Amino acid sequence: MTENYTPTSEQAAAQANETVMRSQSPVSPEQTTSTVEDIITAYPKKVAKKRAKHIVVRDGNEPTQEIQANARTTPGIITQRGCAFAGCKGVVVAPFGDCIHIVHGPVGCSYYSWLTRRNQFKPREEGQNFIHYCFTTDMNEHDIVFGGVGKLKTAIQEAYDTFHPKAITVHATCPVGLIGDDIQGAAKEMSDKLGISVMSFNCEGYKGVSQSAGHHIANNGIFKNWIGADQETEEIPGYTVNHEVRRTSC
Amino acid sequence: MLEATPKELVERKALRVNPAKTCQPIGAMYAALGIHGCLPHSHGSQGCCSYHRSHLTRHYRDPIMAATSSFTEGSSVFGGGANLRNAFKTIYQLYDPDVIAINTTCLSETIGDDLPTIIRESRESGIIPEGKVVIHANTPSYVGTHITGWSNMTKAIVTYLADKTETPPETPYINFIPGYVEPADTRHLKEFLAQLGVNAVVFPDTSDVVDTPQTGSFEMYPYGGTPVEDLHRTGNAQTTIALGPDASRAAAKELETKCNVPYQLLDLPIGVAATDRLVQTLIETTGITPPASLKRDRGRLVDIMTDMQQYLYNKRVAVSGDPDQVVPMTEFLVSCGAKPVYVITGTSSKYFKQRCAEILQNVVPEAVIKDDTDLFYLHQLIKNEPVDLLVSNVYGKYIARAEDLPFVRFGFPILDRVGHSYFPTLGYQGSIHLLCNILNTLLERKDRDDPDEVFELVL
Amino acid sequence: MNNPILKERADQVHRKGNAPFQISCDRDSLAGAVSQRACVFCGSRVVLYPIADAVHLVHGPIGCAAYTWDIRGALSSGPELHRLSFSTDLQERDVIFGGEKKLTNALNELIDRHHPNAAFVYSTCIVGIIGDDLEAICKRMSEEKGIPVIPVQSEGFKGNKRAGYNAACRAMSRLVGTGNIDDVSPHSINILGDFNLAGEIWIIRQYFERMGLQVVANITGDGRVGDIARSHGAAVNVVQCSGATLDLAKMMKEDYNIPYVRVSYFGVEDMAESLYKVANFFPDDPSILEQAKALVREELSVLYPQLQAYRQDLEGKKAAIYVGGAFKAFSLVKAFRLLGMKVVMVGSQTGTSEDYQELHEITDEGTIIVDDSNPLELSAFLQEKDVDIFVGGVKERPIAYKLGLGFCDHNHERKEALEGFVGMLNFAKEVHSTVMSPVWRFVPRNNK
Structure with missing residues (x-):
């Protein structure tokens, strides 16, 4: 450290950009390209054509390179992606530890999204803590055949009676959409009845191409139903931010 | 921890809290992994497959391979046939398994996809290549539990693959269905059969599939699993011995119906009495004479039971798990002098209720025996009258922490410890592991709780 | 294995009933005989x-x-x-x-x-x-x-071990008499021969204090150097156990003219008897004896109903005893009787001929009485008598378990306080837990 020179922030940013642009992978571009080609040719022809657009070998001479994304996964591929339910309940909504999240569906979806994402939660003073709990309507064959709305409403009532939460969320799983359970209606009805926020998410697993669809469903719901709901909050002085961390894996 | 759980018990009609079970497909996927060269396939949304693979991976800490039909809104409307045909093409081109074992999900079941027809047509049109095996099991998530799923897939193995030939085999053998158990258990049971000199086709066999060695390479299809040729042979066996009635009954029965192979259903051999019954059954069905080494194994187990009986005497124990595991565990605890006061399972099971009642009616008449229930209920029971020990899968650890209980992890899944897939809990030797685990847990707690002046070198 | 009793040891075993009582004891162990004694x-x-x-x-x-x-x-x-x-x-x-x-x-x-x-x-x-x-x-x-x-x-x-007790007593006697005894009451005692296993001396000490006595020194359980130094100020030495600290009591009798009384805190009869014996040393204050009687009444009224439940299961079961000091064996014989059980074998590592004479008097016909026994003999006796529980120490425990019968540790590795009235209940509980344990269903003895 012999220099006393301190770059301005603009200079530093420019320098960093330059460094990144000039950086070279230790593997030659030719080698990388041939590896990718090997991978792509292993697929059936049609699949290969699609898959090829999802992998790009960076070329410093090309100013803009495009990568295909947000498209459906080809059936049969051992994808690492999850589903809309996983993105909505599992990723975005579950970390709210002070309200109750009821999964409307067969038992599995609630079970696999129970404590597996290692979200830490500490209740505020006098606050409630449901982070270690798993709630589900545990739908059985009868519910699938004759509809599960009644069971859902009873479950919301039971959750309210036992735990007295400030809010309840309801999450749909695949069969719920198919059998046509009106969970939005049920949530509205129970919200009016109990006088607390009961919000439902139509995050059936088959929606969209991955868990990403679930993130959108969750965020839309939270924006519509929760944000701004408290009309009495006074303006908070000073520079303030809300912090959302994007989570992408399932 | 779990502060919101009230002490007062109220009957719940609709809300399941902290379930003691999960859904069918994961069990089916686990059973399918017990076939050599098999790629399990989940016919439904890709989230199901992702969840099942993740959970099995967490439990075994090994890569778990399975493909999915990746349903979207379109397939939900038009059916999943196209997805499955598409999947076959991709899978054979890319992963080339000997066997594909398809399980359905709540989605494909609700749509009503006709799997046998799709498979037949795919075979006829050549999408499924010559010589490749495809089997399927219907595993709607809204019926039964993961045990049902295992049971259905194991039955499907028989339905699709068991053959009865005209000429009987030169050397007689039996079928042996180990139940929904750890790879270490199946490995140990195979050694146990060898020790007794019994020829057997053991299936499904997940040893060397989900507990593979570090080799420096990734194997899609590991060394283990029951070979398809052996599965064909099951139809010519003398008899079937099926462990764990809830998991294994369906396959054993199917062998009888399809190939006329008689069967015997036994409790999982956890503890001395249950293992004695297995040995007795093997003596009666195959005419073997148990070797001296087996008697010594048994003697060692009984020796630990006698050496340490004072530490289990009258201990109040809560047990949660799958019926096939909980029943013999309860029997074992009783034979060691403990009192299983709360015995619960998430699966609905006549076998569970009947056997637990038989085991407990005279020794612990006050015991609460409940199937089709959840861990929330168990926690409430414990809050009302505490226990000295909790035995459960990993989810019990929150109750153990909330109530400051000594805790033994037992059954599926265990996501926070290591060794459960390496040390058996079946047979005389496995029961020794299990008993030592229970005893050491209690002694560890004693050491933790004893005041300084009582803290002792010798226990 | 035909005859487990070595020829040289024949006169150290006696079967009550078939001959006039005579037993050889207090002699060196036969070399090579795997004695249960220590050094x-x-x-x-x-x-x-x-x-x-x-x-x-x-x-x-x-x-x-x-x-x-x-x-x-x-x-x-x-x-x-x-x-x-x-x-x-x-x-x-x-x-x-x-x-x-x-x-x-x-x-x-x-x-x-x-x-x-x-x-x-x-x-x-x-x-x-x-x-x-x-x-x-x-x-x-x-x-x-x-x-x-x-x-x-x-x-x-x-x-043998007895010589070791003597050496210990001689060592302690050097401490005795070196402390200040100004604040020692005339109504005071030392508790000798209790080692505070599982906190037992705290139970006993509390009994004596309830009677209005000052306990000067615990020798040696929860013992302190300073207490031993002024133990010569006490009026009586209350000595438990046959050998361990008796020599010290004898030395203190000789040097300071302090009388001693031998007691046992084990079992209901002996416990009560011990409290009365000690109280009788203080005829000048009759309240001490009164307090003792009240204490015994109070404790028994709590204890007896609880013992009944255990007695129901244990009635008629057979017990064998092999302990270090014979004095403990006396109490055990009586305690088993209180539980409705029969003692069919009794022996000790360090008993004297007087001790064995007393055992002979309090046991039933056919009971085996043995001095300085060894594993081979013990297992032969246990099998012959088909006993349900064996009482001994760490070296006896695995013998009992290997034969497939219950065991109660009455030696220094015990975890439960067995002295006093509450100790009798603990003893009953321990005996019950092991005799009634379901594990014996799986041992060969019960699977013939």
């Missing part, structure tokens, strides 16, 4: 061990210290120095050139580091042979450090 060092070590504010230094090779490191549950209400095991760890070199210098260094270091109220230096076999002058070193260290540093002449080969 002189062990005897001294176990007696002095519970003195919690002293350094216990074993002068010898490491083994003797290692095997006696925190192995007895002798609880302390204060310091826990006794739970450490110190050794001079003698090496070949020391054996050849002498270990005196090493011992001096060890004492120097230990006393400076732990500031104990006394130090006991145990002599082991090898020390007796190489002839280190413990007496002189201890005297010099004592002067230098200003605390009692006391040699214990416990060379292993000098006799």
Whole structure:
């Protein structure tokens, strides 16, 4: 450290950009390209054509390179992606530890999204803590055949009676959409009845191409139903931010 | 921890809290992994497959391979046939398994996809290549539990693959269905059969599939699993011995119906009495004479039971798990002098209720025996009258922490410890592991709780 | 295996009923017979061990210290120095050139580091042979450090465990009489021969205090150097157990004219009897006896109904007893009788002919009485009598379990307080837990 020179922030940013642009992978571009080609040719022809657009070998001479994304996964591929339910309940909504999240569906979806994402939660003073709990309507064959709305409403009532939460969320799983359970209606009805926020998410697993669809469903719901709901909050002085961390894996 | 759980018990009609079970497909996927060269396939949304693979991976800490039909809104409307045909093409081109074992999900079941027809047509049109095996099991998530799923897939193995030939085999053998158990258990049971000199086709066999060695390479299809040729042979066996009635009954029965192979259903051999019954059954069905080494194994187990009986005497124990595991565990605890006061399972099971009642009616008449229930209920029971020990899968650890209980992890899944897939809990030797685990847990707690002046070198 | 009793030992076994009572005892064990007895060092070590504010230094090779490191549950209400095991760890070199210098260094270091109220230096076999002058070193260290540093002449080969008790008593007698006794009441006692296993001395001490007596010294359970130093101020020595501290009581009788009374705190009858015996020493204050009677009544009214439940299951079961001191065996015979059980074998490591005479008197026809027995004999007797429970110590436990019968530890590894009235209930509970345990269903004995 012999220099006393301190770059301005603009200079530093420019320098960093330059460094990144000039950086070279230790593997030659030719080698990388041939590896990718090997991978792509292993697929059936049609699949290969699609898959090829999802992998790009960076070329410093090309100013803009495009990568295909947000498209459906080809059936049969051992994808690492999850589903809309996983993105909505599992990723975005579950970390709210002070309200109750009821999964409307067969038992599995609630079970696999129970404590597996290692979200830490500490209740505020006098606050409630449901982070270690798993709630589900545990739908059985009868519910699938004759509809599960009644069971859902009873479950919301039971959750309210036992735990007295400030809010309840309801999450749909695949069969719920198919059998046509009106969970939005049920949530509205129970919200009016109990006088607390009961919000439902139509995050059936088959929606969209991955868990990403679930993130959108969750965020839309939270924006519509929760944000701004408290009309009495006074303006908070000073520079303030809300912090959302994007989570992408399932 | 779990502060919101009230002490007062109220009957719940609709809300399941902290379930003691999960859904069918994961069990089916686990059973399918017990076939050599098999790629399990989940016919439904890709989230199901992702969840099942993740959970099995967490439990075994090994890569778990399975493909999915990746349903979207379109397939939900038009059916999943196209997805499955598409999947076959991709899978054979890319992963080339000997066997594909398809399980359905709540989605494909609700749509009503006709799997046998799709498979037949795919075979006829050549999408499924010559010589490749495809089997399927219907595993709607809204019926039964993961045990049902295992049971259905194991039955499907028989339905699709068991053959009865005209000429009987030169050397007689039996079928042996180990139940929904750890790879270490199946490995140990195979050694146990060898020790007794019994020829057997053991299936499904997940040893060397989900507990593979570090080799420096990734194997899609590991060394283990029951070979398809052996599965064909099951139809010519003398008899079937099926462990764990809830998991294994369906396959054993199917062998009888399809190939006329008689069967015997036994409790999982956890503890001395249950293992004695297995040995007795093997003596009666195959005419073997148990070797001296087996008697010594048994003697060692009984020796630990006698050496340490004072530490289990009258201990109040809560047990949660799958019926096939909980029943013999309860029997074992009783034979060691403990009192299983709360015995619960998430699966609905006549076998569970009947056997637990038989085991407990005279020794612990006050015991609460409940199937089709959840861990929330168990926690409430414990809050009302505490226990000295909790035995459960990993989810019990929150109750153990909330109530400051000594805790033994037992059954599926265990996501926070290591060794459960390496040390058996079946047979005389496995029961020794299990008993030592229970005893050491209690002694560890004693050491933790004893005041300084009582803290002792010798226990 | 035909006859498990060695010819040379025939006169140390007696079967009550078939001949006039005669038993040979208090003699050296037959070499090679796998005696259950230990050595002189062990005897001294176990007696002095519970003195919690002293350094216990074993002068010898490491083994003797290692095997006696925190192995007895002798609880302390204060310091826990006794739970450490110190050794001079003698090496070949020391054996050849002498270990005196090493011992001096060890004492120097230990006393400076732990500031104990006394130090006991145990002599082991090898020390007796190489002839280190413990007496002189201890005297010099004592002067230098200003605390009692006391040699214990416990060379292993000098006799059996009983000789070790004697050596321990001689060591303690050096402390006795060195303390101030101004505040000692005329209504006072010392408790001798209780080691506070599982906190038992706290139960007994509390009984005596409820009677209005001052307890000067616990010898040695939860013991303190200072208490022993002023124990000569007590009016009576209350001595439990056959041998361990009886010699000290005898010495104190001789030197300070303090009478002693032998008692047992085990079992309902003996416990009550002991309290009355002690009370009778104080005829000047009749309230003491009154308090004793009230105490016994109160305790029994709680105990008896609870015992009944156990008795129901245990009635008619058979017990065998093999313990260190015969005095304990007397109480056990009576305690089993209270539970409705039959004692079919009884023996001890260190009994005297008077002890065996008394056992002969209190046991039933056909009972085997044995002195200084060994595993082969014991297992033969246990099988012959088809007993349900065996009472003994750590070396007896696995014998019982291997044969497939219940066991109760009545020695120093026991975890439950068995003395006093509450101890009788604990004893019943322990006997019940092991006799009624379901594990015996799986042993060959019950699967013929």
